[in-house]
Amino acid sequence: MKGSELLRVIGAQVCLHATMAGMRLATPLLALQLGYSAAAVGVLIALFALTQVFLALPAGRFADRHGFKRPLWLSVIAASAGAGLVLVFPTFPMMCVAALLTGGATGATVIALQRHVGRSATNATQLKRVFSWLAIAPAVANFVGPFVAGLLIDHAGRAPADMLAFRVCFAVMAAFPIVCWLLARGAHEPPRTAPAAGAVPTRAWDLLREPMFRRLLFVNWLQSSSWDVHAFVLPVLGHDRGISASVIGSILGAFAIAAAAIRVLLPLVASRASERSVILSSTLVTAAVFAVYPLLDSAWTMGLCSVILGFALGAVQPMVMSMLHQITPHARHGEALGLRLMTINASSVAMPMLFGSIGALIGIAGVFWVVGGVVALGARATWGLKVSQ
Template identity: 65%
Template sequence: RQVFSWLAIGPAVSNFVGPFCAGLLIDHAGAQAGATMGFRAAFALMAVLPLATWFWVRGTQEMPPVVAAEDGTRARAWDLLAEPGFRRLLIVNWLLSSCWDVHTFVVPLLGHERGLSASVIGSILGAFAIAAAVIRVLMPLVADRLRESTVVTGAMVATALLFAVYPLLPTAVTLGACSVLLGFALGSVQPMIMSMLHQLTPAHRHGEALGLRLMAINGSSVVMPLLFGTASALVGLSGLFWAVGATVGLGARVAWRLRGEAPAPPPHP
C-alpha cells in the first residue's frame, strides 16, 4: 500500500502540470501574434516532456522476472478473467477510470459554457490533480491502517455524490472546490487497486494482470470520450455527469464485495 501510494504521486503531479501550463500558454503565450500561437506553445511544451522522460529512465535497471514452476501447461493472460475477484477489480477500476476521464473531458466544456477562460479551466483541472497528489502523499503514512475495499467503496460513493452536484455549481470557485474534493476521492483509489491486484494474482502473473488492467484503462480512454460526446449531445453535460455518477454509485456494491478477496491489514501496534 505504501509503495503504490508513493508511485501514484507521479501521475497526479503530471495531471496538474499539463492542464495548468497549457491553460496559461493558451491565454498568454504570443497573445499579440495570433489566436493559434498559444496553442502552438502549449503543444511544444507537451512535446518536450516525453523526451525528458526518456532521458531520465535510460539508466533504470529492471529486476529479474519471477519464474513460475513448470507444470506442463502454458498459462494465458485471459485465464485471469476466470477469477471472480479479478473480474470485479477490473470492473471497479474501469468505472473509476471513466469518472476520471469524464471529469477531464467535461470540465473544459462546462467551463466554456460558464464563460471561463482557458487559464481558469486549467486551474480547476490543476486543483483536481493537486488534491489527488496530496491524498497520495498522505496515504503512505496511514497505509497500514487502511483496508483497500473500504477505501475504494468510500471513494465511489463520494464520487457519485460529487458528480450529482458538480453541474449545478455556478462559479469557478465552487467548481474548483468540488474538483478538489473529487481529487481526494479519485486520487485515493489507484494505490488500493494496485495493492488488491497484487494480492489477487500469483507473483509470477503480476505482469499479465497489470497488462490486462492497462488494456482495459487504455481501451476505456479511447472509447469513453466518444460515448461522452454522443451522450452529452443527447442529454446535455448535466445529464452526462448524473448518468456516470449513478453508474459509479451502483458499482460501489461491486467494490464492497471485494472485501473478502484481499486480506485485511495487520493490526497497528
Template identity: 55%
Template sequence: MAEDAPAAQGAKALALRLLPLIGGQLCLHAAMTGLRMAAPLLALHEGHSAAAVGGLLALFAVAPIVLALPAGRMADRHGYHRPLRWAVALAFGGALLAVLATLLPVGWHYAVLCAAAMLCGGGANFGLIAIQRTAGRLVSDPTGLKRVFSWLGLAPALSNVVGPVIAGVVIDAAGFGAAFAVLALLPLASLLWSRRVPREVPAAAPAGAPRSHRASWELLTAPPMRRLLLVNWLLSSSWDVHSFVVPVLGHERGLSASAIGLILGAFALAVAGVRLVIPLLAHRLREGAVLAGAMLLTAAVFAVYPLAHAALAMGACAVVLGLALGTVQPMIMSTLHQITPQARHGEAIALRSMTINLSSALMPLGFGMAGAAFGAAGVFWLMGAMVGAGAWPARRLAATG
C-alpha cells in the same frame, strides 16, 4: 499515536527504497507527456485540423494496448532491467523520430509525429508495467502494498508537470527540434536510476506453464479480477470525463482559460496530496471500503458539479474529486497483487493497463457523442450514475484485502 510513529518511520524507509523506481518512471513518463504536449502543438502550428490533432493524441494510447501483454510477460520472466531497456529504447526512439520530423519537409511531419507518438507512448507504458511489478515485490503485506503504490503514484503526477514545462520552455527558447532533443535525454536518465535497482534472479518457469495470449486472458476467469477491472475502468473513466468535460463546462460558464486551468490544477494537487497522506494511514485502510467510498463520493461530486457556476465552486468540486480519485490507484494495485499469483503479476498489471489505455483511446468519442446529445451536465450525471452503481462490486473486493 504511539502506533502512528512506527508507521511513519516505516513509510519513510519504504519511500527511500522506492526512490530509484519513482525516478525511473518520472523520467520515462515525462518524456511522453512532454511529447504529448509538443507534437500536437507543432501539428496545429502547421495548420492541421483539430481532428488530426485528436488522432495524434489517440496514438499515444494505441501502442500500449498492443505491447502491454508482451511487457508483462517479459517482466515476469526477466525482472526489471530487461523490460526497462526496451522501454527506454522505444521512448528514446520516439523522441528521436520527433526530432527527425522537424528536419524533413513539412509534408512528412505529421506522419513521422504519429510514429513518434506510438513509440513514446508504448515505451512509457512498457516501463510502467515493469516498475509497478518490481515495486509490488518490495513488500508482501497489504499495508505495505498500499504505501508502495501511494508513493509510486506521485511519479505520473509530477511528470505531467515536468514534461510539458520542459517542452514549453525549450520550444519558446530554441524551437521544436531542440525541445524534442531534450525530451529524448529523459529516458536515458531512467537507465541511470535503474543502476540503483537490485537485479532479480529470474524464477524458473514451472513445467508446462502456459505462455500464450490465451493463458493471459485466463486470469479473467477469476471473479475478483473481473470485478477489479470493472471498478478500475469506471474510476479511470471518471478521471477522463473530468479532464474532458471541465473545459467544456467552463467555456459554457464563460470562465477564462486560466480559471479552467486553475480548476484542473486544483484537482491534480488534491490527487498528489492524498497520495502523500495514504502511506501514513495505510494500516487503517481497507481496499474495498476505500474504493467503494471513492466511487460514492465521485458520484456525489458529479451530481453537484454541473450546478456549480462560479470558478471557486467548480474548484471546490475539483478538490473533492481529486481526493476521491487520488486514493484509487494504490488500492487497485494493492488488491491486484493480492488476488493474482506472484509469478503472473506482470501479466495482471498488463491486463489492467490494456483496459485503461483502451478506455482512454475510445471514451473521448463516447463523451463527445453523449455531450452532443445531453450536454456537458448530462455527461457528468450519466457517468456519476454508472460510478455510483459500481460501488457494490467495489465493496465486495474488501474480502480480498
C-alpha cells in the same frame, strides 16, 4: 524495498514518462508550425496512447518472463530513439513514429516498474505505501515534461519556436530516458517466480475467469471513467455557465493537485485503512460529487467539487494496485498489469466519444448524472472486494 531504491525507481519513471509528456507538447506545436491541420494533430496525439493499448499485454508477459531490467532497457532505447528520430528528421511522419515509440515505451515502463515495486513489497501495508509513492510519478512527469519542453522551445533557439529550439528540445527529451536507466539499473531484482511444473500454458484472458480480478478491473474502470468524464465534460459545463477558459483551467488544475496531494498522504495512513474501505469511500464521494456538479453556477463551488473529486479519485489507483498484486499469482503479475493498462487506455479512447454522444442527446448535466448513477451502482461491486488470507 529500501527508501533510497524506491526514490530512484520513482525518479526513473518520472524521467521516461516526462519524455512522452514533453513530446506530446512539442510535436503538435511543430506540426502546426509546419502547416498541418488540427485534424492531423489530433491523430498525432492519439498515437501516443495507441501503442499502449496494443502492447500492454505483450509487455506484461515479457516482464513476467524476463523480469525488470530487460523491459526497462528496451523501453529506454525505444523512447530515446523516438525523440532522436525527430531531432534528425523533423517531419510529420517521423513525429508519428516518435509518438508510437515514446507512448509504447512509457506503457511498458509503467508495467515493469509496477510489477517490480509490487514484488519487492513484503506485506499489504507496504504494498499500499509503495504504490502511493509510485503513483506520484506520473503527476510529476506530466508537469516536468511539458514545462521543460515549453521552456526550451521558447528560449533555446535563435528565436522563439525556431527549428533550432525544437531540435534542442528533442535532444533533451532523448536524454531523459538515459537518466531513467542510470537511476534504475542498480535496483535489486527479486528472483523470478517460475510457473508450477507441469502447469498448462495460460493466456492473459484466463485472468478474467477469476471473479475477484473481474470485480477489481470493473471497479478500476468505473473510477477511470469518472476521471475521464470530469476532464472531458467540465470544460463544456464551465462554458455553459459563462466561466472563462483560464478559470476552467484552474479548476482542472486544482483537481490534478488534489489527486497528487492525496497520494502523498496515503502512505501515512496505509496501515490504518484497508484497500476496500478507501475504494468504497472514493466511489460514494464520486457519485455524490457528480450528482451536485451540474447544479452549481459558481466557479468557487465548482472548484471545491473539483478538489473533493481529486482527493477521491487520486486515492484509488494505489489501492487497486495493492489489491491486484495480492489476488493474482506472482508469476502472472505482468499479465495482470498489462490487462489493466490495456482496459484503462482503451476506455480513455472510447469514453470521450460516448460522453459526447450522450451529451448531445440529454445535455451535459445528464452526462454527470448518468455517470454518477453508474458509479453509485458500482458501490456494490466495491463492497464485494476482498483479499484471500
